[in-house]
Amino acid sequence: MIPLIVALAVVAVLVAAFVSVYNRLVRARNNADNAWAQIDVQLKRRYDLIPNLVETVKGYAAHERATLEAVVAARSRAIGARGPAEQAAAENMLSDALKSLIAVAEAHPDLKASTNFAELQEELAATENRIAYSRQYYNDAVLTYNNAVQAVPANIVAGMTGFAPREYFQAPGEERGPVRVRF
Amino acid sequence: MPAWVAAAAATGLWLLLLLALAVATRNPDVEPGPATGELAGHSPAVVDLITGNWRLCDEAVSATLLDLAARGVLAVEEIGPELSLVRLRKEPGGLRPYERLVYDHVRSLAVDGVVATGALAEGSRDLGRWWKSFRKKVIVEAREQGLSRPRWSRAHALLLSLAASVPAVAIGIAVSIDDTRTHRDGGVGAAIVSFALLLALMGRLNGERGTAEGAGAAAHWLGVREHLRATGRFAEQPAASVTIWGRHLAYAAALGLAPRAVRSLPVSTPADDNRAWSDYGGMWHVVDVRYPSRLLWGRPPGRTIGRGFIAGWFAGFFSWILLVLAAAFGVWPDGLVLPAALAVGLAVAGLPIMYAISDLGGAATVEGQIVRLRRFQDGGKANDDPKWTYWCAIDEGASREVRAMCLSEEMWHPLREGDKVRAVVGRRLGWIRRIDVIEDSRPRDAPSYDDTGEHLVDAPENLGEVRILPEPLARGTTANGVHPADLVTPADLKRALGIDVGAPVACDGPPAPSWLHVDSCRYETGTGVTVDVHAATGLRSRYLMVVGHTLTRVQGRPVEGVGDGAMLYPGLVSAATRRGTFAIAVSSPQGPPPPGPLIELARTAAARLSQ
Incomplete structure (x- = not known):
């Protein structure tokens, strides 16, 4: 009888520990999902701003065709990207293309003086900054999640229940760290 | 004895006079007016004052910040459930003095025009003086609008001061002619001290009291409060919802209806010891700060070696005594008494000595930003020669968790939170041997922190003003700091x-x-x-x-x-x-x-x- 009770007690403790670890993993995963959703919101905000920006620049500097097309192409690539790493690489390309676009504006005083362009530029800079913070927030959430998934003994529960480590939102070769907003 | 009776009677009469004036100058009763959505022209901070029985609450600061956001001076943006940003939107003109105080605080913390809401508690300001200055400025505006006035008018203050001189003199005389005392000097001192105490009591009871106009305004705003309580679920709204709710959220915060938004904007709240916000690396992020037990942490290597030897000696000695006793009872072999005692002593002494030698031989250089500077009492009596340990937590940008290290008092005092520093530290024992400030913290130079505090009794209005000092420019430099x-x-x-x-x-x-x-x-x-x-x-x-x-x-x-x-x-x-x-x-x-x-x-x- 006593061995049976001991065995039941051990099983009960193991089940309780399993449930506790599982719930912790679920919370961490939901946090990471939520953080990714925040990035998504900010990226979509930027995608929505870009057509207006391109149209405004086109009105003053239509001959800067290559730059404008590069921005449009980079935007399309970014919208089509899948997964954090691919997305980050595409977003970095888009950021570079936008920098060129802003530089174009500097050479056209009429465009630079345009209120519409100034507002769009400011909005874009604010969005870039929000993306940077969202990215930091996401990477912190992923770090917490990955620590939870890979640490012993949670990794046993994670392996049994299908929790896999997540990718950070960073382009290949890029160091983890804050994004500098340079607009 | 009759002199003491007379002194007691004079003091009693003065207290009665004080009580009578206090009753006569109590705040008017305010009944909430009919529920209405009409926002009158008062600012949220003033609303907080007049609807809080003419006492300003902490919520007034958060409400002011929300009001600035609603007016487009700032923006509050939600990035995630635990991260929101306050963004400077435009250079404001015509801000009220207390709004300027809040704005300057945000600006002093902003990196690229942005500060995390949680980081609003950061900065090396004197929070007590900051709050007094804020309060004073709000009161000045309420008085200008005829909503409030000081409890003691000049006539009241003069009357109470003159009247206080009577019991003070009586006490002085009583002390001078007291037959029971050997020395009869000290009468003048007793009179002065008594006078000062009575004035202090008078000042303590001083404060703001509402005018009839103020009571009417308060009744209106309590009606607004009923309206907001019935129409919006402000209690659950985050600060970022000011984008949707506009000034209504600011007034809801001032009226105590938006606790979540108020909590998320900790401008007037002391910074948490264990949870710091750092902008090292250019972006605000949370750093968890731990203060490890000082058993083997936060001690200079030299002393640690000495302590290690002493601890080892005691451990070995007491082990030897116990083992001798054990051997006498035959439960421990005689031949192993000394070796075992030596082993215990060496084991106890070995770890701290190894750590100390490791730190002495291989001190590390760390570079980062000070996120927490604290001192905690560690032994000694509270009021008589207390002993302190001085802690410094440095965010190196590599981890979201930082172990605070200890350092000497002389090194600790000149430092400020937010300073970027380079330090030579022992990583095993957590002791900072040398620390140099590479770059001063930005809030350290903010003009708003040169504050003059507040005076309670009939203070001239300018005494609570923040002195906006022009930023000194060294010769040959510019606003950028470089020529x-x-x-x-x-x-x-x-x-x-x-x-x-x-x-x-x-x-x-x-x-x-x-x-x-x-x-x-x-x-x-x-x-x-x-x-x-x-x-x-x-x-x-x-x-x-x-x-x-x-x-x-x-x-x-x-x-x-x-x-x-x-x-x-x-x-x-x-x-x-x-x-x-x-x-x-x-x-x-x-x-x-x-x-x-x-x-x-x-x-x-x-x-x-x-x-």
Whole structure:
């Protein structure tokens, strides 16, 4: 009888520990999902701003065709990207293309003086900054999640229940760290 | 004895007078008016004052910040459930003094115009004085609007002060003629002390009291409160919802209906010891700070070795006694008494000594930002010679968790939270041996922190004002803190380009956005050669790196080994360092100079800018 009770007690403790670890993993995963959703919101905000920006620049500097097309192409690539790493690489390309676009504006005083362009530029800079913070927030959430998934003994529960480590939102070769907003 | 009775009677009468005046000057009763959505012209902070029985609550500061956001001066943006940002939107004009105080606090913390809401509690200000100043300014406005007045008028204060002199003199006389005392001196001192105590009591009871107009306004705002309570679920709204709710959320916060939004904007709240916000690396992030037990942490290596020997000796000695006893009872072999005691002693002494030797031999240099400076009492009596341990937590940017280290009092005192420092530390024992400030914290220089506090009794209004001092500029520097003429000198130009130039003159900067302040200077020769030097500091100064492309319309090429990065264009070179960015443009009738001299100029300038 006593061995049976001991065995039941051990099983009960193991089940309780399993449930506790599982719930912790679920919370961490939901946090990471939520953080990714925040990035998504900010990226979509930027995608929505870009057509207006391109149209405004086109009105003053239509001959800067290559730059404008590069921005449009980079935007399309970014919208089509899948997964954090691919997305980050595409977003970095888009950021570079936008920098060129802003530089174009500097050479056209009429465009630079345009209120519409100034507002769009400011909005874009604010969005870039929000993306940077969202990215930091996401990477912190992923770090917490990955620590939870890979640490012993949670990794046993994670392996049994299908929790896999997540990718950070960073382009290949890029160091983890804050994004500098340079607009 | 009759003198003491007279003194007691005089004191009693004075207290009765004080009580009578206190009752006569109590706040008017305020009944909530009918529920209404009409927001009258008072600010949320004033509303907080008059609806809180003329006492200002902490919520007034958060409500003011929300009001600034609703008016477009700031923006509150939600990034995630635990992260929201306050963004400076436009340079405000016509802010009220207390709004300016809040705005300046946000601005002093902002990195690239942004501060995390949780970081609003950060900054090396004196929170008590800051709050007093804020309160004073709100009260001044409420008085100007006829909503409030000081409890004691000048006549009241004069009457109470004169009346207080009677019991004070009576007490002084009683002390002087007291038969029971050997020495009869001290009467004057007793009178002065009594007078001061009575005035202090009078001052303690002083405060704000509402006027009839104030009571009417308070009744209106309590009606607004009923309306807001019935129409909006403000209790659950985050601060970022001010985008939707506008000023209604600010007033809801002032009326105590938006606790979540108020909690998320901790402007008037002391910073948490264990959860710090750091902007090291350029973006605000949370750092968890731990203060480990001091058993083997936060101690200088030299003393740790001594303590290790003492602990080892005691452990070995007591083990030896126990083992001798055990051997006497036959439960421990006689031959192992001494070796076992020695082993215990060595084991106890070994760990701290090894740690200390490790730290002495291999001290590490860490560079980062101070996120927490604390001192905690560690032994001694609370009021009599307390002993303190001094803690310093440095965010190196590598981890979201930091273990605070200890240091000496002399090193601790000059430091401020937010300072960027380089420290020589022992990582095993957590002891800072040397610490140098590389860059002062930004809030340290903020003018709002030069505050004068508040006076309670009939204070002239200017006593609570914040003195806005112009930022002192060292000779030869500018608002950017760097003068372009210091980066490139005539001697540099002579050496690199072989040209003789005159003294630098101010010139227009390159095309740059309005948010970037660029300082520029120009050198000219008699032969038509001009050299323009543009410089700016801060992260945003990196914009100068694209100036070459803007001006020359040519794709530049990167140059290695100059600052953190440099770009070379025909006749123009720009380089970025941690401190800022500069661009050097050389224009000559003979065309652009060769790259070599330009790179040499840039290298010299980058080294100077980094210093």
